Amino acid sequence: GQQVMQIPQYQHVQEGEDFTTYCNSSTTLSNIQWYKQRPGGHPVFLIQLVKSGEVKKQKRLTFQFGEAKKNSSLHITATQTTDVGTYFCAGLRDYKLSFGAGTTVTVRA
Amino acid sequence: DSGVTQTPKHLITATGQRVTLRCSPRSGDLSVYWYQQSLDQGLQFLIQYYNGEERAKGNILERFSAQQFPDLHSELNLSSLELGDSALYFCASSVTPRGTGGRTEAFFGQGTRLTVV
Secondary structure, three states, rough: OOOOOOOOEEEEEOOOEEEEEEEEOOOOOOOOEEEEOOOOOEEEEEEEOOOOOOOOEEEEEEEEEEEOOEEOOOOOOEOOOOOOOOOOEEEEEEEEEOOOOOEEEEOOO | OOOOOOEEOOOEEEOOOOEEEEEOOOOOOOEEEEEEEOOOOOEEEEEEEOEEEEEEEOOOOEEEEEOOOOOOOEEOOOOOHHHHHEEEEEEEEEEEOOOOOOOOOOOOOOOOOEOOO
């Protein structure tokens, strides 16, 4: 069945540094979505990528969708304490939205 | 507020018991997803309904079942509960799972925290 793998599972970042989390699907996706879950909260939608090779930016966050529509990445620059949380990618295929295991980000001030 | 309502927020029950979790999707959303999140774990897809019909099934145990009613609310039934079933159960809804151009993002409820003792 469809699997979405996400690495790394944990990311400890010094405030001000950059980091990237990666998402890979075993199958081609209709789209890839990214969500953020703050500690104690529920996942909240960040962005959706649809086209092969698509790149979207939200302030310090840059999202990419691979050419084969099987992988994606989220790059955060100049990490801030407000970036703390778990970032999930989710791949949509055949009506099913499958989430990766998430990257839990902690920030050292 | 995502517009998705889950009840109850917390549930404590004993092993062997049966519980029902309820989800009201956002107005107009036809698709409902159920996910299980254990401590420090990712979101495990359980099942998806679209306009009353089961559309996709994940790693849902046989002891678990779900349905979506004509008014589009959904219920997740968990029976013969075990300690390992303790988790946060999320419901999410979306407009439509079809197509690649439309908005298909999922809106999550606050979750039901189930504790089995």
